[in-house]
Amino acid sequence: MHPIKRPDHFKLGLFSSNCSGGLAVTKIDERWGATWPENLRMAKLADQVGIDFLLPIARWIGYKGDTNFHGHVLEPIPWAAGLLAATERISVFATIHTAFNHPLVTAKQMATLDAIAPGRAGINVVAGWNKPEYEAMGVDMADAHDDRYGFAQEWFDVVKQAWEREGIYDVNGKYFTLQHVEAEPRPAPGNIPVLNAGSSTQGRDWAARNSDFVFTITPSAEAGADIVTGVKANARDAYSRDVGVLTLGHVVCRPTRAEAEDFMQYYAVDNADWGAVDYLMQLQGMHAQSFTPEMLATLRGRFASGHGSVPIVGTPDEVAAEIAKFHAAGFDGMTLAFVDYAGELEYFAQEVLPRLEAMGIRQPVASA
Ligand SMILES: Cc1cc2nc3c(=O)[nH]c(=O)nc-3n(C[C@H](O)[C@H](O)[C@H](O)COP(=O)(O)O)c2cc1C
Secondary structure (H helix, E strand, C coil): CCHHHCCCCCEEEEECCCECCCCCCECCCCCCCCCHHHHHHHHHHHHHHCCCEEECCCCCCCCCCCCCCCCCECCHHHHHHHHHHHCCCCEEEEEEEHHHCCHHHHHHHHHHHHHHCCCCEEEEEECCCCHHHHHHHCCCHHHHHHCHHHHHHHHHHHHHHHHHCCCCEEEECCCCEEEEECCCCCCCCCCCCEEEECCCHHHHHHHHHHCCEEECCCCCHHHHHHHHHHHHHHHHHHHCCCCEEEEEEEEEECCCHHHHHHHHHHHHHHCECHHHHHHHHHHCCCCCCCCCHHHHHHHHHHHHHHCCCEEEEECHHHHHHHHHHHHHCCCCEEEECCCCHHHHHHHHHHHHHHHHHHCCCCCCHHHC
């Protein structure tokens, strides 16, 4: 079974390892380079220790600062293809930006990933937000923005039809007029789980209608309980569908709390790439006046340490207890990020995964 679909199992994934820095906006020399050898090493280890899925970011230009955070990005489709071929059980997602990818090309790329590793490829659909990227691509975001999710709906309908429909057919939509379409091979029905990240009303609605999992940011595990309830209720009420809800955090796990906090201070405070942090926050509209200076300071720190996600810092006992809070809040799983995805995963797998299994919120890899 697709690891992402395992029941009674709090799913864990690794997010953003295809981008330089990962989620850590830091200048330290040992920051994540997102090279292919690093990704391959991480994926093989993740596969072996029982991590359920790998999730890349669709990113086209960097965030400036001293390091040009996310300036080096392995494109998700070939990244996923290579990692699926090199692993045996883990789910690997490709994150696809609707505005920059033709849906028939995406449909066939995904079908090809499913042919490489049947039942292990997934798609994460992103509908776009980052204006400088649209400018780099020469795509008008003003037009698309009015009906970004309308466009994304039609885009995804074309993908799904290509996966499901036999023979030759035409598509006559508002955005796509396609003649004599044919799409072979097709993935086996239900083989490609759909994930979507978006937080506006339209974004949540899109996810409720189309996704198996909503990927959403939360300020804390506790605050996530209402988000989970809202997303699930919306999907049930509006579309009679069940959706899973995933969120994201970043981890520093060390034998003592002091060591974990020292490392956090080192990479995310003393050596943060503040130029990139501020640019990233500004792009995401987070320097708006609605934030108090205290909220902004907390957020700014979180952007440096993990792109705004929840920090999970401490000893293996503390880290396991924090992760368990997300399970208790009703999340179906979460992604994690490490400064060194490969090196730190080894310690995490050795110390934290068995604790989560002992708590009964995850099943051992051997039972998959
Ligand atoms: C957890 C998370 C992951 C995301 N990953 C990507 C990504 O890889 N590439 C991208 O362009 N946008 C990404 N986004 C942005 C969303 O897809 C979306 O465009 C943005 O949140 C604005 O959507 P909204 O208007 O529905 O809030 C991500 C957002 C979240 C919350």
